[in-house]
Amino acid sequence: MRIAYVALTVGALTVVPHIAAQPASGDTIITTNRPDGRFVSTLGSVRSWMKTKAPRLQYKDASSGGELAAWRDSVADAMARIMKHPSAPAAEAKKVKTVQRDGYRVERWETYPIEGAVVPILALIPDGTDEKNPAKGAALCIPGFAQTKEMLAGENHGDYNLDCDTLPVPGRSAQALMLVKEGLVTVAVDNPSFGELSDNGRADYLLTSRWLLEGGWSYLGYTSWCDRVALQWLKERNDIPKDRVIVSGFSLGTEPLMVLGALDESIYAFVYNDFMCRTRERAFVMTVPDADNRRTFPNSIEHLIPEFLTEFDFPDLVCALAPRPVILTEGGMDRDFDIIRKAYEKAGAPENVEIHHYAKYADQADRVPLDTMPEGVDLATYFRLANVDPPNHYYKAEWVLPWLRKILK
Amino acid sequence: MRIAYVALTVGALTVVPHIAAQPASGDTIITTNRPDGRFVSTLGSVRSWMKTKAPRLQYKDASSGGELAAWRDSVADAMARIMKHPSAPAAEAKKVKTVQRDGYRVERWETYPIEGAVVPILALIPDGTDEKNPAKGAALCIPGFAQTKEMLAGENHGDYNLDCDTLPVPGRSAQALMLVKEGLVTVAVDNPSFGELSDNGRADYLLTSRWLLEGGWSYLGYTSWCDRVALQWLKERNDIPKDRVIVSGFSLGTEPLMVLGALDESIYAFVYNDFMCRTRERAFVMTVPDADNRRTFPNSIEHLIPEFLTEFDFPDLVCALAPRPVILTEGGMDRDFDIIRKAYEKAGAPENVEIHHYAKYADQADRVPLDTMPEGVDLATYFRLANVDPPNHYYKAEWVLPWLRKILK
Numbered sequence: 001m002r003i004a005y006v007a008l009t010v011g012a013l014t015v016v017p018h019i020a021a022q023p024a025s026g027d028t029i030i031t032t033n034r035p036d037g038r039f040v041s042t043l044g045s046v047r048s049w050m051k052t053k054a055p056r057l058q059y060k061d062a063s064s065g066g067e068l069a070a071w072r073d074s075v076a077d078a079m080a081r082i083m084k085h086p087s088a089p090a091a092e093a094k095k096v097k098t099v100q101r102d103g104y105r106v107e108r109w110e111t112y113p114i115e116g117a118v119v120p121i122l123a124l125i126p127d128g129t130d131e132k133n134p135a136k137g138a139a140l141c142i143p144g145f146a147q148t149k150e151m152l153a154g155e156n157h158g159d160y161n162l163d164c165d166t167l168p169v170p171g172r173s174a175q176a177l178m179l180v181k182e183g184l185v186t187v188a189v190d191n192p193s194f195g196e197l198s199d200n201g202r203a204d205y206l207l208t209s210r211w212l213l214e215g216g217w218s219y220l221g222y223t224s225w226c227d228r229v230a231l232q233w234l235k236e237r238n239d240i241p242k243d244r245v246i247v248s249g250f251s252l253g254t255e256p257l258m259v260l261g262a263l264d265e266s267i268y269a270f271v272y273n274d275f276m277c278r279t280r281e282r283a284f285v286m287t288v289p290d291a292d293n294r295r296t297f298p299n300s301i302e303h304l305i306p307e308f309l310t311e312f313d314f315p316d317l318v319c320a321l322a323p324r325p326v327i328l329t330e331g332g333m334d335r336d337f338d339i340i341r342k343a344y345e346k347a348g349a350p351e352n353v354e355i356h357h358y359a360k361y362a363d364q365a366d367r368v369p370l371d372t373m374p375e376g377v378d379l380a381t382y383f384r385l386a387n388v389d390p391p392n393h394y395y396k397a398e399w400v401l402p403w404l405r406k407i408l409k
Numbered sequence: 410m411r412i413a414y415v416a417l418t419v420g421a422l423t424v425v426p427h428i429a430a431q432p433a434s435g436d437t438i439i440t441t442n443r444p445d446g447r448f449v450s451t452l453g454s455v456r457s458w459m460k461t462k463a464p465r466l467q468y469k470d471a472s473s474g475g476e477l478a479a480w481r482d483s484v485a486d487a488m489a490r491i492m493k494h495p496s497a498p499a500a501e502a503k504k505v506k507t508v509q510r511d512g513y514r515v516e517r518w519e520t521y522p523i524e525g526a527v528v529p530i531l532a533l534i535p536d537g538t539d540e541k542n543p544a545k546g547a548a549l550c551i552p553g554f555a556q557t558k559e560m561l562a563g564e565n566h567g568d569y570n571l572d573c574d575t576l577p578v579p580g581r582s583a584q585a586l587m588l589v590k591e592g593l594v595t596v597a598v599d600n601p602s603f604g605e606l607s608d609n610g611r612a613d614y615l616l617t618s619r620w621l622l623e624g625g626w627s628y629l630g631y632t633s634w635c636d637r638v639a640l641q642w643l644k645e646r647n648d649i650p651k652d653r654v655i656v657s658g659f660s661l662g663t664e665p666l667m668v669l670g671a672l673d674e675s676i677y678a679f680v681y682n683d684f685m686c687r688t689r690e691r692a693f694v695m696t697v698p699d700a701d702n703r704r705t706f707p708n709s710i711e712h713l714i715p716e717f718l719t720e721f722d723f724p725d726l727v728c729a730l731a732p733r734p735v736i737l738t739e740g741g742m743d744r745d746f747d748i749i750r751k752a753y754e755k756a757g758a759p760e761n762v763e764i765h766h767y768a769k770y771a772d773q774a775d776r777v778p779l780d781t782m783p784e785g786v787d788l789a790t791y792f793r794l795a796n797v798d799p800p801n802h803y804y805k806a807e808w809v810l811p812w813l814r815k816i817l818k
Contacts, residue, residue: 042526046621118448204452
């Protein structure tokens, strides 16, 4: 399959549907030769079982705006059930430090999402902002895997106490810094188990995810709760316009973004900075054994949320954001964007969804026109079929900032 | 901690409580130096959270037999909720082959636990057994990790169709063969994802566990359902005494044993062939980083059952078997056996629990008299503190067979 695909793509992309029509054979896919269609292998059996659990709330073109709104409520209910956020509110946050930077100040706050935890966050406030002169807007900025709140805020890596006044040249990940310079109050958070939240410098996503799952919770459930506590704190500030609160997520950070979007109607707009995919489909099709002759799930257990994929997939959750403004900056499959655009049309706000592809696939002729991803692909093939250009995965300020100015006008 | 422990055990075991009183410091345990006791590290935070979720149904010395029975019902309810067995019965099993062996015959049956699956099992029936001359008893035999139903039945490894008439010298794992020779009808099953149930020879416990968890189920939930279907089939045979059905589990197989024990009151007796431990406590105390400076959970996700450890731990589940006969063959901590013995006393059947330690720790003076396992241990230390002798982990026919003759008298 891999070889066939490489050979075929040397020619024209129009041959790609041919791949789907001739699925890979043998050990690159999971199949059964029994006449009754049953699998002897447990792997085949449980995949077959999972296929019967089609996402209950998959977005289907709504017949009306009212139907769309009812469906969105169902998504919110399911999300609340799966995320299991505590019913008790978090204890009140405390400010522990303020430092002045060039044109803005940085406040370090401690939040207390659950009884045994302290989760520090950074708030960046433009100079001259106060109750009488509120900021243009506000943004909760959520990092990707291996990024920290310090990177997002343009502070020094590992300088949790903001002691160092010599700041690094801001990297492309410094979304909270970019947005404060646009006149927004921004909040930078860590993803659990990383940066300041790590275990003596160990990024132990897997171990914390395991504990959370043992207790009936999940990494995303906990993460989105911590982020929700930070968002709630942000919304209560009196120096921001409460109807202009944005959530901006990069990569791993788009997962809590989707959760908050489903749960909190007061969020004004969203920066979805990752490629869009159907994560359920991805797990079904990436069946090619790796170099050690093992099949693996495409991601690790910090992405495991029991029952999530029986309710919805990522495109559905972006549909559920309609009609609120969203920018998707790193493309994906036209198939999925067609659905998202339809939802925004039905919500009466087609102009509120803005989609950009990777530069490499900006021209539609360079994108793969697939409707169904074929089973039997490896990661490189998956990325090509989904129009993803991994080396260019970064926070797309070039798209986000102009969009931001437009929606905050 | 490791060094200290090794040094101390050269002397007398009575110094062990001293270890618990002086917990290991620094990076071998997970601690916080904040005055409010909160953790900045997510790992510390989620462990702290999990500690608040003390097992709801932990066995506490019952005041009466009636109280014990009510508690046992609660355990059964919680187990049913967590295991999520399908409500639809399995399709009827089909016999696909019979071969005659020396003194018994082997039948290969296909069971159909869920829609997309076929799960073959082997039944071993003593010669001369029929409706009019029923067997002495019946046993469902569940293997350990990396064992197959063929190994349990004394058949050739990988000879799923029973084509080879030259049988191997039976290994110590051949529990189904040992028990058929005692006059029982026995059933040997595979654990999912292994042996005939593997994916083209791949023992992909992790990938199937992941799919099951994604769908809201679990490896143990699925395994115990498959085993329950096999047990149900066994119970419906007309050549066995229905009040003498035993479940025998080795190592990994003790987990479905505990599930079936909680859910099915008709089971007569149990062979629990593993050491007894508190798996929740084990995860809390094994905090020493490994050679790669990583902390890990003591087992992989085929042992992950969301919410299980918030309801009960292994000793509680053995308590819930009382008053039914059980033999525990590979020791553990006296602390836990004291609790189990108390439950059997309260149930009015102290004689129905039989406990053997590893030979190395058969003398009480050689066992560690711990009440609480200290945090900061590695695997070798854990095993020593729990009186476990890993090289001698095997099916203890020397204890099981005499016990069996006694309970089937």
